[in-house]
Amino acid sequence: MDKKKILIVEDEQKIARFLELELKYEGYDVDIAVNGRDGLEKGKSPDVDLIILDLMLPELSGIEMCRRLRQTSEVPVIMLTAKDDISDKVTGLDIGADDYMTKPFAVEELLARIRVLLKRSRGTEKEDSQSLIIGKLKLHKSNYRVEYDGDNIELTKKEFELLEFMMLNKNIVLSREKILDKVWGYDYFGDTNIIDVYIRYLRSKIDQKYNINLIETVRGVGYIIRE
Secondary structure (H helix, E strand, O other), X not given: OOOOEEEEEOOOHHHHHHHHHHHHHOOOEEEEEOOHHHHXXXXXXXXXXXXXXXXXXXXXXXXXXXXXXXXXXXXXXXXXXXXXXXXXXXXXXXXXXXXXXXXXXXXXXXXXXXXXXXXXXXXXXXXXXXXXXXXXXXXXXXXXXXEEOOEEXXXXXXXXXXXXXXXXXXXXXXXXXXXXXXXXXXXXXXXXXXXXXXXXXHHHHHHHHHOOOOEEEEOOOEEEEOO
């Protein structure tokens, strides 16, 4: 099996070196960039399987690098930051990051999240391009497009993934913990408020805009989309 290549974009030399040694010990090929511009150029390479991206970088911030990268690439991205603020988490996820870790972190947890994202990435490559349809709502998995009665709906990557998971599990009540596990790929250590935030985003863009009741709340349990 070919080695997976991980790009570390980190300007703190000690952290970059520590991650490089740990990842190489786990059997990964590793490359390093010390600023956002070099990271963006290296990250565009088809050889890169995953990117560990620091939020605070010289020349180009991690947020801006990820935003530009997502214009041409869906390579998995884990963001690292010293900040522990839900607004930073939401911003990072909204512009296309797949996961988020706050420094300091346990390297074992980082390695586990890397394995989850690489496994999910392989699954996505095999996934067919069929569409999901519930009433007038259509979700096209091949090009991340959602429409209602022919009207295009602009969703962020995480909003799309949440809607896709709920449509795949239509008529099933989904707990917040289940959604976190399947859409975010790991537990948020008991903090499920972010699910409610994203449900509100979807409702404002679909339910309220088109005057429908697509996403229902099951009090004390979670959410459901009924056909």
